[in-house]
Amino acid sequence: FSATRAQKMIGTETDAQKQQRMAWWTDSRFGMFIHWGLYSGAARHEWVKHNEALSNEQYQKYFDQFNPDLFDPTKWAKEAKAAGMKYAVLTTKHHEGFCLFDSKYTDYKAPNTLAKRDLVKEYVDAFRAQGLKVGFYYSLLDWHHPDYVMDDIHPLMQKDKSKEHYAELNKGRDMAKYRQYMRNQITELLTKYGKIDILWLDFSFPNKKDPSHGKGADDWGAVELVKLIRKLQPGIIIDNRLNLEEYKDGADFETPEQVGTKELEKYRGHTWETCQTFSGSWGYYRDENTWKTHRQLLDLLITSVANGGNLILNVGPTARGEFDYRANNALDSLSYWMHANNISIHNCTYAPSNFAVPEGDRLTYNAKTKKLYVHLFNYPADGVLTLPGYASRVKYVQFLNDHSEIANKPSSGNSEDLVVTLPKKKPPYEVPVVELSL
Ligand code: JFZ
Numbered sequence: 032f033s034a035t036r037a038q039k040m041i042g043t044e045t046d047a048q049k050q051q052r053m054a055w056w057t058d059s060r061f062g063m064f065i066h067w068g069l070y071s072g073a074a075r076h077e078w079v080k081h082n083e084a085l086s087n088e089q090y091q092k093y094f095d096q097f098n099p100d101l102f103d104p105t106k107w108a109k110e111a112k113a114a115g116m117k118y119a120v121l122t123t124k125h126h127e128g129f130c131l132f133d134s135k136y137t138d139y140k141a142p143n144t145l146a147k148r149d150l151v152k153e154y155v156d157a158f159r160a161q162g163l164k165v166g167f168y169y170s171l172l173d174w175h176h177p178d179y180v181m182d183d184i185h186p187l188m189q190k191d192k193s194k195e196h197y198a199e200l201n202k203g204r205d206m207a208k209y210r211q212y213m214r215n216q217i218t219e220l221l222t223k224y225g226k227i228d229i230l231w232l233d234f235s236f237p238n239k240k241d242p243s244h245g246k247g248a249d250d251w252g253a254v255e256l257v258k259l260i261r262k263l264q265p266g267i268i269i270d271n272r273l274n275l276e277e278y279k280d281g282a283d284f285e286t287p288e289q290v291g292t293k294e295l296e297k298y299r300g301h302t303w304e305t306c307q308t309f310s311g312s313w314g315y316y317r318d319e320n321t322w323k324t325h326r327q328l329l330d331l332l333i334t335s336v337a338n339g340g341n342l343i344l345n346v347g348p349t350a351r352g353e354f355d356y357r358a359n360n361a362l363d364s365l366s367y368w369m370h371a372n373n374i375s376i377h378n379c380t381y382a383p384s385n386f387a388v389p390e391g392d393r394l395t396y397n398a399k400t401k402k403l404y405v406h407l408f409n410y411p412a413d414g415v416l417t418l419p420g421y422a423s424r425v426k427y428v429q430f431l432n433d434h435s436e437i438a439n440k441p442s443s444g445n446s447e448d449l450v451v452t453l454p455k456k457k458p459p460y461e462v463p464v465v466e467l468s469l
Contacts, residue, residue, distance in 0.1 A: 037276060037277050037279045037281070038279060039277055039278045039279065040278060040280055041257050041258060041261075041275075041278050041281060042257075042258075042261060042280050044280060049280070049283070052268070053268055053283060053302065055117075055164065055228075056118070056164075056228075056229070056268050056284075056341070057341075058117075058377060058378045059118055059164070059377065060117070060332075060335070060336050060341050060342070060376050060377055060378075061114075061115055061116045061117060061341065061343075061344070061369075061376060061377075062116050062117060062118040062119060062164075062166075062304070062341065062342070062343040062344075063107075063111040063116045063118070063119040063120070063343065063344060063345075063346060064119075064120050064168070064313070064343045064344065064345035065107070065119060065121045065122065065154075065345070065346055065347075065348065066122050066125065066168075066314045066315075066345055066346075067121065067122055067131065067347065067348045067352075068122055068124075068125045068129050068131065069093035069094055069097055069127055069129045070093070070125070070127060070314040070315075071314055071315040071347065071348060071349055072096055072350035073093055074314075074315050074316060074317040074318075074349070074350070075316055075317070075319075076314055076316055077125055077126070077127075077313050077314030077347070078126070079314075080127050080174055080186045081126070081185070081186045081189065083186075084186050084187065084189035084190050085186055087175060090127070094129065095144075096350070097141075097144040097145060097146060097350060098144070098146065098350070098351070099146050099150070099350065099352030100351055100352070101349075101353045102146070102150065102153070102348075102351070102352025103352070103353075104154045104156075104157035104158065105157040105160070105161070107119075107154075107157070107158075107346075107348070107354065108157045108158045108160070108161035108163055110359070110362050110366075111158070111161075111362075112162065113362070113366040113369075113370075114362050114366045114369055115365070115366070115369035115370075115373040115376060115377070117163060117164060117377070118163055118164035118165070118166060118228060118229065119154075119163055119164075119165060119166060120166035120167065120229055120231045120343060121151065121154050121165075121166070121167065121168060122168045122170070123151050123167045123168060123169050123220055124169055124170050124216070125168070125314075126170045126172040126174050127174055127175060128174055128176055128179075129141075129175065130216070131149075131150040131151050131154075132149050132150070132151035132152070132219070132220065133149035133151075133152070134215075134216050134219055135219070136215045136216055136219075137176075137212075137216075139175055151167075151220075151224065152223075152224065155224045155227075159225070164228035164229065165224075165227060165228055165229075166227070166229030166230065166268075167220050167227055167229070167231065168231040168232075168233060169213075169216070169217060169230065169231070169233070170233055170234075171213070171232055171234060171235065171246070171251050171272070171273075172184070172185075172234070172246075173209065174186050176209055176212060177204065178204050178205045178206065178209040178212065179204065179206070179209045180201050180204045180205075180206050180209075181197065181200050181201055181204070182236075182244055182245065182246060183238075183244050183245075184236065188200070206250055210250075210251065213251065213252075213256070214252070214256065214259060217256070217259070217260065218259070218263065221263040221264045221267070222263060226264070226266070227264050227267055228268065229267065229268045229269075229270075230260060230264075230267055230269050230270070231270045231272075232251075232256075232269065232270060232272055232273055233270070235247045235248065235250075235251070235272055235273060235274035237274055247274040248275055251274075253273040253274060253275050253281070254275065254278070254281075256273070257269065257273065257275065257281065268284065269282060269283050270283070270284060270286050270304075271283075271284060271285050271286055272286060283302065284302045284303055284304050284341075285298065285302065285303040285304075286303070286304060286305075286306060287303060287305045287306075288305070288306050288307075289306070289307060289308065290305060292330050292331060292334040295334055295335060295338045295340060298338060298340055299338050299339050299381060300339065301339075301340075303339075303340040303341070304340060304341035304342070304343050305331070305335055305340060305341070305342055305343070306343045306345065307323075307331055307342060307343070307344055307345065308323075308344075308345045309322055309323055309328075309344070309345065309346070309357065309358055309361055310322045310323070310357075312347065313345050313347055314347045315348060315349050315350070315355065316347065317355075322357050323361070325361065325364040325365070325368075325461055326461050326462070328344070328361060328364075328365060329365075329368060329461055330408070330462075331344075332344075332365075332376065333375075333376070333393050333395070333406050333462065334393055336375075336379050336380065336395045337381055337382075337393040337394055337395050337406070338381055339380045339381045346358045346362075364461075368460055368461065368462070371432035372431050372432055372462075374397075374404075374431060374466075375395050375406065375431055375464045375466070376395070378397055378399065379396060379404065380395065381394070381395070381396065382395065382396040382403055383396065386403060386420075386421070387421075389405065389409065389416060389417075389418065390409060391408050391409030392406055392407055392409055393405075393406040393408065394406070401468065401469045402466055402467065402468060402469070403425075403466075403467040403469055404431065404465070404466055404467070405418075405464065405465040405467065406462050406463075407462060407463045407464070407465065408462055410453070410457045410463065411453065412455075413455070414452055414453040414454060414455045415450065415452065415453070416450075416451040416452075416453055416465070417442065417448055417449070417450050417451075418448065418450075418451060418467075419445075419447070419448050420447050420448065421447075421448070421449040421467070422442070422446060422447050422449040423447065425449055425467045425469060426468045426469065427467070427468040428449075428465060428466070428467055428468075429465070429466050430458060430463060430465060430466070431463075431464040431465070431466045432458055432460055432463065432464065437451055437452065437453060437465060438451070438452040439452065451465065
């Protein structure tokens with residue numbers, strides 16, 4: 032990743048200042064992503080307009096039908112909080128171009144649907160009231176704006192990709208006007224809703240071989256945009272999808288998307304947040320049935336922290352404005368686990384490298400309290416857990432969930448090794464956590 036080596040600067044912030052600005056985010060470790068828009072009504076992926084090459088006219092029915100009569104953001108916020116999530120990021124506008132907020136620069140917005148109001152405002156108020164930090168996702172792509180120059184990943188480019196077709200469709204479109212539209216809307220979002228904690232801009236797809244096909248920093252006016260954002264909200268945290276890798280401060284964090292847990296180790300030492308879905312889609316997808324298990328979700332969360340990163344887990348509410356039962360069930364299970372074990376997640380990071388990781392398990396560490404947490408993915412059937420080289424460094428051992436003492440002693444074979452005697456019956460958590468006081 033080149034940003035770690037990049038030297039050019041947009042602003043003047045030092046590394047120490049950045050670390051301080053981001054401290055709450057780094058300590059949080061767990062957030063909620065919310066993808067909600069007109070595509071929730073189609074209920075078959077947030078890219079449905081693109082995937083099925085739908086025109087604005089064909090897509091209009093989702094606008095006309097949009098009626099989130101069950102929308103209750105306080106309920107969303109309470110669920111996020113119960114699951115131990117400390118922040119949220121809502122799609123204020125996704126690629127489809129529909130705005131959940133009351134923008135004066137478009138009619139394509141929630142107040143003009145049966146919702147008849149600014150849904151972003153209600154989200155901000157509700158999440159803030161629950162003590163959660165609030166973030167906005169804003170799509171750089173816009174499949175509805177008349178000035179957005181179409182490219183390979185525009186819905187109307189799907190049917191016929193010939194140069195002539197492309198030129199014809201893009202006649203009169205003007206990215207300079209679209210850039211101004213984005214600046215206007217981002218200004219609205221960052222001035223009308225109080226302090227905004229995160230801005231999640233999505234996404235660049237530069238095509239070095241043929242710039243007429245991709246889009247990158249210059250298409251968005253990215254350098255000027257970052258200056259504007261930082262002026263309006265000096266404390267805000269910005270993701271890395273503006274294609275500003277050549278600037279040291281062109282982004283605050285990396286965004287490995289839908290990667291497997293094995294890939295997360297390579298981000299150690301970076302500042303990052305992996306974004307993940309419950310199922311395959313970000314937007315509500317009624318008929319998609321491959322949902323991650325409770326264990327897989329815990330693995331993503333714990334492995335993220337074990338490698339010094341955050342997890343932002345996505346919910347795609349229905350068009351009526353509710354989390355669907357599968358999302359609720361998954362969140363309930365996470366709440367149960369986090370209620371008893373969140374201390375091994377919040378304010379934690381990877382363990383000092385001289386602690387060996389028991390086979391299949393994950394370590395997290397709180398440097399302030401000097402506690403080391405062993406996440407028992409691999410609970411020993413005989414109850415015997417040997418921690419090689421730990422004996423002289425550990426003062427006390429207990430389960431995190433109930434603070435019950437766990438017997439331990441140096442191994443008779445090698446006094447450097449600590450032998451921990453766990454109960455044969457696994458505590459009632461998918462992944463029990465052993466807390467070691469160093
Ligand atoms: C984007 C969106 O297209 C998607 O709908 C969702 O909002 C997700 C969080 O972000 O998808 C991307 C963007 C960038 C990459 C991959 C998927 N990327 O850089 O690999």
